[in-house]
Amino acid sequence: MNLEPGTQGFDWRSQCSIASCLDVMGDKWSLLIVRDLISHGTRTYSEFRESPEHVSTNILADRLRLLTALGIIERTNPEGVARNNAYRLTPSGLELRPALEELGRWSQKHLKQYHPEMVKSV
Amino acid sequence: MNLEPGTQGFDWRSQCSIASCLDVMGDKWSLLIVRDLISHGTRTYSEFRESPEHVSTNILADRLRLLTALGIIERTNPEGVARNNAYRLTPSGLELRPALEELGRWSQKHLKQYHPEMVKSV
Numbered sequence: 001m002n003l004e005p006g007t008q009g010f011d012w013r014s015q016c017s018i019a020s021c022l023d024v025m026g027d028k029w030s031l032l033i034v035r036d037l038i039s040h041g042t043r044t045y046s047e048f049r050e051s052p053e054h055v056s057t058n059i060l061a062d063r064l065r066l067l068t069a070l071g072i073i074e075r076t077n078p079e080g081v082a083r084n085n086a087y088r089l090t091p092s093g094l095e096l097r098p099a100l101e102e103l104g105r106w107s108q109k110h111l112k113q114y115h116p117e118m119v120k121s122v
Numbered sequence: 123m124n125l126e127p128g129t130q131g132f133d134w135r136s137q138c139s140i141a142s143c144l145d146v147m148g149d150k151w152s153l154l155i156v157r158d159l160i161s162h163g164t165r166t167y168s169e170f171r172e173s174p175e176h177v178s179t180n181i182l183a184d185r186l187r188l189l190t191a192l193g194i195i196e197r198t199n200p201e202g203v204a205r206n207n208a209y210r211l212t213p214s215g216l217e218l219r220p221a222l223e224e225l226g227r228w229s230q231k232h233l234k235q236y237h238p239e240m241v242k243s244v
Contacts, residue, residue, distance in 0.1 A: 072232075
């Protein structure tokens with residue numbers, strides 16, 4: 001699948017706005033990168049790697065590239081090498097906060113019975 | 123990975139409520155099943171199959187089983203065979219609506235530039 005949504009071959013499954021959101025962020029990692037930037041002050045590649053979910057280097061690099069291509073995050077040192085890059089949310093990325101809050105609220109209410117150690121994060 | 127969150131071996135990645143939500147629904151399909159039940163009056167296995175994203179039979183069966191195990195949906199004919207089953211949202215599933223609305227709103231605002239045919243769905 002072409003992972004550059006601004007280009008022609010990107011594989012949108014339908015016209016649905018929910019499906020389109022999941023086309024680009026329907027995975028276990030993309031929204032955690034947004035969470036780290038919103039809540040934990042994470043900025044650099046190595047800081048993302050230290051998050052408790054232990055993202056692998058190849059998934060992290062892939063998701064940072066995709067989120068950058070989508071204009072959700074941006075590099076603060078665009079000329080640097082990947083490992084030294086720092087990232088920040090764009091206005092578009094910041095506007096994901098309400099969705100994250102709703103997902104977190106729902107989890108706290110409905111998944112805590114299965115996972116009692118769960119804590120609020122955004 | 124053990125896909126029954128009520129049982130001991132389920133692989134929660136961390137204590138974070140966002141991560142926990144993605145542990146169980148961080149994929150391209152689970153929330154589309156919830157969308158279909160909320161917005162499109164979908165109830166049966168064959169109706170889910172007719173949604174424009176063309177879910178495969180094995181993914182659909184897997185996600186219906188997981189959403190049922192999580193108490194997000196329930197079968198309305200619990201004694202029937204899989205292909206004839208009908209499903210409905212539980213109160214827990216209905217409470218996913220605000221999160222879906224937020225994701226759809228964000229898509230409409232920030233992804234439509236890449237996908238101009240996109241339409242609101244929830």
